[in-house]
Amino acid sequence: MAIPHSFDSVLDKAQVTLDDAIGSTSAAVATLASHARGEERIDTVNFPVEETLVRETVELLDRWKSLALSLVKDLDRVTAEADLQHRRRFDENAGFEDASLLRRKLARGPMKPEAIIADLDAALSASATLDLLFKQARPALSRCFHDCEIHLEGAIKRRRKLDFEIEEVQRDADAVITRIASLRRSLPLASHPDAHPELGEDYRDLLAEQDEIRKRERGLQSDRMMRQRLIDIYEGLAGVLNAQIAAVGAMAGKLTVDIEQRIALLKALALEVDPPSLVAVRPAAVESLIQAFESNVLAGHDLAARKAHVDFVFARRLEPHLLSAPAEVEETSDDVQPEG
Numbered sequence: 001m002a003i004p005h006s007f008d009s010v011l012d013k014a015q016v017t018l019d020d021a022i023g024s025t026s027a028a029v030a031t032l033a034s035h036a037r038g039e040e041r042i043d044t045v046n047f048p049v050e051e052t053l054v055r056e057t058v059e060l061l062d063r064w065k066s067l068a069l070s071l072v073k074d075l076d077r078v079t080a081e082a083d084l085q086h087r088r089r090f091d092e093n094a095g096f097e098d099a100s101l102l103r104r105k106l107a108r109g110p111m112k113p114e115a116i117i118a119d120l121d122a123a124l125s126a127s128a129t130l131d132l133l134f135k136q137a138r139p140a141l142s143r144c145f146h147d148c149e150i151h152l153e154g155a156i157k158r159r160r161k162l163d164f165e166i167e168e169v170q171r172d173a174d175a176v177i178t179r180i181a182s183l184r185r186s187l188p189l190a191s192h193p194d195a196h197p198e199l200g201e202d203y204r205d206l207l208a209e210q211d212e213i214r215k216r217e218r219g220l221q222s223d224r225m226m227r228q229r230l231i232d233i234y235e236g237l238a239g240v241l242n243a244q245i246a247a248v249g250a251m252a253g254k255l256t257v258d259i260e261q262r263i264a265l266l267k268a269l270a271l272e273v274d275p276p277s278l279v280a281v282r283p284a285a286v287e288s289l290i291q292a293f294e295s296n297v298l299a300g301h302d303l304a305a306r307k308a309h310v311d312f313v314f315a316r317r318l319e320p321h322l323l324s325a326p327a328e329v330e331e332t333s334d335d336v337q338p339e340g
Contacts, residue, residue, distance in 0.1 A: 006122070007071065007074070007075070007122070007123075007125075007126035007129075008126075010067065010070070010071060010074075011071070011126060011129050011130065011133075013067060014064065014067040014068055014071065014130075014133060015133060017060060017063050017064045017067055018064045018133060018136065018137055020060050021057070021060035021061045021063070021064045022137075022140045022141070022144070024053070024056060024057040024060050025057050025060075025061065025141070025144045025237075025241065026144060027053065027057075028053050028054055028057045028234075028237060029144050029147045029148045029151065029237075031050065031053065032148065032151045032152070032155070032230070032234045033147070033151045035151075035155065035230055036151040036152070036154035036155040036158070037154070045226060045230065047226075047229060047230075047233075050230065050233055051233055054233050054234065054236065054237050057237060058236070058237065058240050061240055061241070061244050062240075064137070064244075065244060065247050065248075068130070068133065068134070068137075068248070068251055069247075069251065069318055071126070071130050072130070072251050072254060072255055072258075072314075075123050075126055075127055075130070075255075075258065076254075076258055078119060078120075078122075078123045079120070079123060079258060079261055079262050079265070081119075082116050082119055082120050082123075082262075082265060083261075083265055085116050113269045116269055117266060117269050117270070120262050120265060120266045120269070121266075121282060121286065123262055124259065124262050124263070124266070124282075124286045124289060124290075125282075125283050125285065125286050127255060127258070127259050127262065127289070128283070128285035128286055128288070128289055129285065130255060131252070131255055131256075131259070131289075132285075134248055134251060134252040134255065135252075137244075137248050138245065138248045138249065138252065141241055141244050141245050141248065142245055144241055145238060145241040145242060145245060148234060148237060148238045148241060149238060151234070152231060152234055152235060152238060155227060155230060155231050155234070156231060158227060159224055159227045159228060159231065162220055162223055162224040162227065163224065165220055166217060166220045166221060166224065169213055169216050169217045169220060170217065172213050173210065173213045173214065173217065176206055176209055176210045176213060177210070179206055180203070180206050180207070180210070183202060183203055183206065246317060247317060247318055250310075250313055250314050250317040250318060251314065251318070253310050253313065253314070254310040254311065254313070254314040256310075257303070257306050257307050257310045258307070258310075259289055259293075260293060260299055260303060261303060261307060263289065263290055263293045263299075264293075264303060266290075
């Protein structure tokens, strides 16, 4: 079973990683904003630095998600073990149907209600902290995603404007080529423009104009290529942020139902102990969770079905490789349901 406060170090690491990820994401989005602003050229952009900034941001976001995912799963395992120990008090064969070594070990040694309660208290304390992390992460990541999308729209509009400018320059180039060809056709065969001073000057002017148009087109093409490269970099970041927000929603949704399960189990165990023998001073955050549970008339309602639902959404979003084949094939409307 879980050791009280054993989640503290992981929660501290998750908090630091989340802060770093949000800070890095904000810096990356601010950098994009500086490029998307105005009509200036971006030929001075240091793309290796930009790519490194975004890559490190994505790595921090993935590290945060991995830590949060592990915490949700570890807390769920603690709850499952506590539930098994509680069932063992009424059915000594509970757990033997599972062939896993851990379940067999737990089934051999039923715990006292006070010990199970202590583990649930530790899990609830960690749940309260993790819940606050999710409440911090979701709006911060959503804000970064929204800002990134706005700046990307500005960058894309500028690239589209470059597309139109390039098309216009190419039309000018085609017109000059046509004029040069027409001028050449007007000359007698085997003659040269220099042999006709009045035509030679026009010919040289057209060649100079053609060179200037080509120079303008090269500059526009270079600017467009760099802006497209910048867009590709930050579209990748926007995609990661969108996936992160969905992952946080799935984890927070599961944690909410799991907290209800822990509190319901805690209340069931409290009826089996002698109150004077149980000294439980719970943290304010845990007491707040319990009070919210007690004030919600729907808390604990249809808990098994709701937990099965959030577990499936959680696995489909974050661990699709663990889903069984039928579950993968089955079409549901979970994606369009609002998350609490």
